[in-house]
Amino acid sequence: MLRGRWRATGSALLRLTVVWAVSTLTMLVLAGVLPDFRLQSGDDDSITQIGLAAAWGAGAFGLLGALVWPLLVRALLLVPALVLGLLVFFLNGSLLLLALRLVPDGRGEAAPETAVVVAAVMSAVASATSTALAVRDDEAYRRRLYRLADRRRRGQRRAAGPGAARTAPGMLFLQLDGVGYEVLRAAAADGLMPTVAGWLDHGHRLTSWRTDWSSQTGASQLGILHGSNFDVPAFRWYEKETGEVMVCNRPTSAAELQLRAIERTRDGGLLTLDGASRGNLFSGGADQLALVLSVSARRGRANRSRAGYFAYFRDPANAVRTALSFVAEVCREIGQSVRARLRGDLPRVARAGLYPLIRAFATVVERDVVVAAVIGDMLAGRAAVYADLVAYDEVAHHSGPAGRDTRQVLARLDRSLALLSRVAEHAPREYRIVLLSDHGQSPGETFLGKYGLTLKDLVRAGCGLPVSRRAGRTHSGAEARAAVLAALHRPVEEEEEARPGRDPVVLPSGNLGLISFPAMAGRATRERIERAHPALLTTLASHPGIGFLLVDGEVLGPGGAVARLAVPGEAEELLAPFGPGAAEAVRRSDAFPHVADIMVNSAYDPATGEVHAFEEQIGSHGGLGGEQGRPFLMWPAVLSDPGPGLVGAEAVHDVLRRWLREADGPQVPLQDPRPEAATGGSFPSAGAPVQDENH
Template sequence: MVRRQWRAIGKALWRVVAVWAVSTVTMLALAGILPDFRLQSADGDTATRIGITAALGAGAFGLLGALVWPILVRALLLVPALVLGLLVFFLNGSLLLVALRLIPDGRGEANPETAVVVAAVMSAVASATSTALAVRDDDAYRRRIYRLADRRGRLAPPAGTQPPGTLFLQLDGVGHDVLRHAADSGLMPTVAGLIESGHRLTPWRTDWSSQTGASQLAILHGTNHDIPAFRWYEKDTGVVMVCNRPASAAELQRRAVARTGHGGLLTVDGASRGNLFSGGADQLALVLSIAARRGRANRSRAGYFAYFSDPANAVRTALSFVAEVGREIGQSVRARLRKDRPRVGRGGLYPFIRAFATVVERDVVVAAVIGDMLAGRSAVYADLVAYDEVAHHSGPRSRDAELVLRRLDRSLALITRVAEHAPRDYRIVLLSDHGQSPGETFRARYGLGLGDLVRAGCGLPVPRRATRTHSGAEARSAVLAALHRPVEEGGEERGLSRRAEPIVLASGNLGLVSFPGVPHRMTREEIDRRNPALLTTLANHPGIGFLLVRSEEHGPVVLGASGAEVRLAEFAGDPAAAPGPLAPFGPGAAAAVLRTDGFPHVADIMVNSAYDPEDGEVLAFEEQIGSHGGLGGEQSRAFLLSPAAFSEPVAGGGELVGAEQVHGVLRRWLLPAGSAEDCPGVPPDGVQDVPKLPQTPSGCDPQTG
């Protein structure tokens, strides 16, 4: 034991000396290259003296980085996380200037701009050297990741003393067919390797509201009851709920816990990373449902500290951020020069939002997941939103989106490699919350938005220059939460002061029309009496596939063009039905629409855009050329990629329908045996019969987990 301890100390000292030596050489090289950076007196010094000066400077910079940097980052958690990322260069440069001041006789000197460059290069070189030296040293590698993930003081039990853990990685917006193509074409070799090694690829059909809020809430908390869309108006409170708004996410999580009676999927030693909801976990990073809270209980932003506390990581991410902004600007310019169609505007803040999603959030989440595995956590659920954000603006099958998939695969490869060093075995499950369907926007094709069409049908004036709708991409919420700004969509609440006018909201290719002046859900007959031309105008428009309204006489009714009408009550016992206007949307469309009709806060009129089965295109009511949120195409076809050691998602190879069923499957797998006998059946709708996991006190309260 003593010999092993001395050997570990010797290895650590060797790594320190080696990194110090490489840093010294790097500093000498930079001093020879950069004219405003010197390591000698004005009268000149011998080579030996210059070398000693460089060694002193490199040592002082390394020591300050180890001791002072974490304190600076901890203090700067009071400022927005995105701002912290942008301050990385200046903080690191300041530490270098301080280190140069510590060199005797004032031999080290650099102007502030040069200090930023020198500090960035030295941090990157030191990080690369340290990682290369530690790559074959499991203990050193584990300690390094512990430091990144802020796991100090918590050591996992030795390997082999506990059952396998489970890692759920959500590839946001990646549909089943997109993943299958990426694996088969060599775009995602890590995913292809998992499939070849025996992982089972299972498609699953989303609910009508095919978006992250509905899917992830059900997956993590067991229910998405009363979530009709990404955003909707609640008449009883007069509030517009938006799934990626922190206050709304917290309320939705509270309702889900109250409905199911359990804290969530991750209540037993779980971690939630980069998600909208906590899943009942007690370890959180970048979780939106607690982002609106402040104080010691809110640990979501600790994920930023855990990552940025290492200056090398901070510099690398900042450089990648800048490169991604440039990449997006270049891709956008090329798309305009080629006159690509369809195309949406990608200017303003979008390049920075994209860079945040594809670089900052990815790096922080991946580092947190690696820390969780090396800390031996039982269950981890993480969301990587990079593909979804890019596909919204570039298209789900675009070259831009494929490049993001390639980078995501590299992140998956890193995670799988780290799993080999974890103190327990990990079973890795990949899944998505929805897919994306391509197609131009409703406004681009017809010259007006859904709100304009509704106003025309109500006999209200249509503005000559109608305002554009905001994109509902999840990354925007993460950026605003990091900036300490409320996630407001601006525009959907403007009609609240004009009680006679309808509120029109968009969720991808799903639209919602509500009349705030009427306290209850309006029936078809009431709408016809108030606005005789509205339903006919909407149903007969070529860009609209179908409408859902409730009839006083026939209950839920689907309306289509040329007077088509389907009474959904007649198909309540047929889960595969897709009659009349629902036929193009495939099997199960009637069941999905009928389920949504039963939600307390369903809109007066639910509008689904047209869908072309031949090319798979829908018409988004938002400014997106890759969209999701309603029915039609690949957006409704998500995937679940699971190890062969787990039981089949549905016995006999049946179809997996709805995010609540996915939750039941994942809960079954988290049981100690993880076999089909533990949970022979998963209810098709609802969560009352899913297997019950043990609860921890933190998992029972959504505000603490």
């Protein structure tokens, strides 16, 4: 054992020496090609003196990176991740300037902007060198994990006696956010996702499942992870008793929704036994967390979700690699947006402002941190891991579900899956990989783009409230105002001021809209709404961009059609164009305590699969109509079949629970020998290659 320790220590020192030497050479080369970077105090310095200055500077930079960088990242845990990503270059350049000040005789000097470039190049070179040298060591480390796990299993069997169960396989649940069933099938068939295609060819099975009416991540993931998405009518909704708007991706709302689900089910969640939750809205009861929204509002050492950032970014090489990819993705999005405009692609939405940064976070930062965390979970032998990769969903909203941009994202996601699959082969326990999605996406021009006004404009016009001149001049706006004039028998002045409590609250959720009247206590009946706003329901139901309304147990459709949910068959006939189970989904939402006074689903064209989002999204989800309601579930054949006609996220939760129970023997947690395991952020050893091939 002592001999092995000496060998490991010698190997680490050798790797450190090689990385230092390569960094020194890199610094010499950069000093020779960059005019604002020098390593000499005068022209008479010898080559030896310059080389020693480079070695000193490289060593100081590496030492500062090892000692100071983790402290800086930990201090910045409260900074939003987007800002942290942008600060990486500045912080790294500052460390280089500090390192150069430590070079004797003032031989090190660089302009601030040059220091940023030098620091980035040196970190990248050091990372590549360390990764190349670590390959053999990582393989040895994984073999040691195998031996530790095997030794633990043998000890447990001896302690339990003959016939004791062996350590169970682990479960890895990977969610590809927003990837619909047909999108995944086409990507696998076209060779765009060879890893997925390979899994399907060698034992995995694939099926679709049907979402609830609220076909969005908040409702689906809450149901999948916690077994209940009761009373989640949309992505955002208004609660009259508190006057608050609940938003699924708001930390305080996510925490409240998780608490409500736990109280309803009396169960902590899918991942309560040695589980890890990565990149999700909810924890699923897991103890190991990274990028989990429901706990992200916490502050301090207990906030292990943000500690996941620290575990990844504490390595400056990881930080620089991800930051470089972040900048590349911002440039890629700007280029793709410009090309779309030049080509005249339609439909199209604005992609300026902060969107390039938001896209880069979803497709680079979130992916890198989540993939690294999952690798650490597998090498630590955790029993159940659930991770969400959001890249496709974010890009599809602005580029369309089947565009050129989204195809590139699918290919990069497949490379991440391939990396995780390779790591699973070296994990100390077998892993059964389940791939799934929370919803799909439906294409279509936005409601605003198609009709020139928002749903809020249409509602206000139908209520006789002032609207913008732009909306008032549209055909839909003019018709709504004419209906109001006829119903009220009086003119409606555009300058009229809205009285407090009179204005309805209109909230979009993809192609689902929610209208609430704060002044009406409880859920408003159709009669109360028509007394207060005689033209509103007719205006909405007759609009060509609206498919149907739900008002207190009644479904209102075009042409004055009315179906009562309590009467069998009426709603099924009216909602038949929206696909199987549409009436059942609407009936379930109608029973929610916080369903809106008026629920509005956009029109849907079964021939094209198009809907009209009430938000600025040309790929949307949130309501009924098309692929948004058909996500997928893909599982290894060794697990039992989920059964036909899988409906609702709660049903998916039951299936995943069953697969956890099917594990051969008890879910025995494996002890991770590394010190990082105690921090809630286990990751591969330093230098382990955790990036996908896009870097």
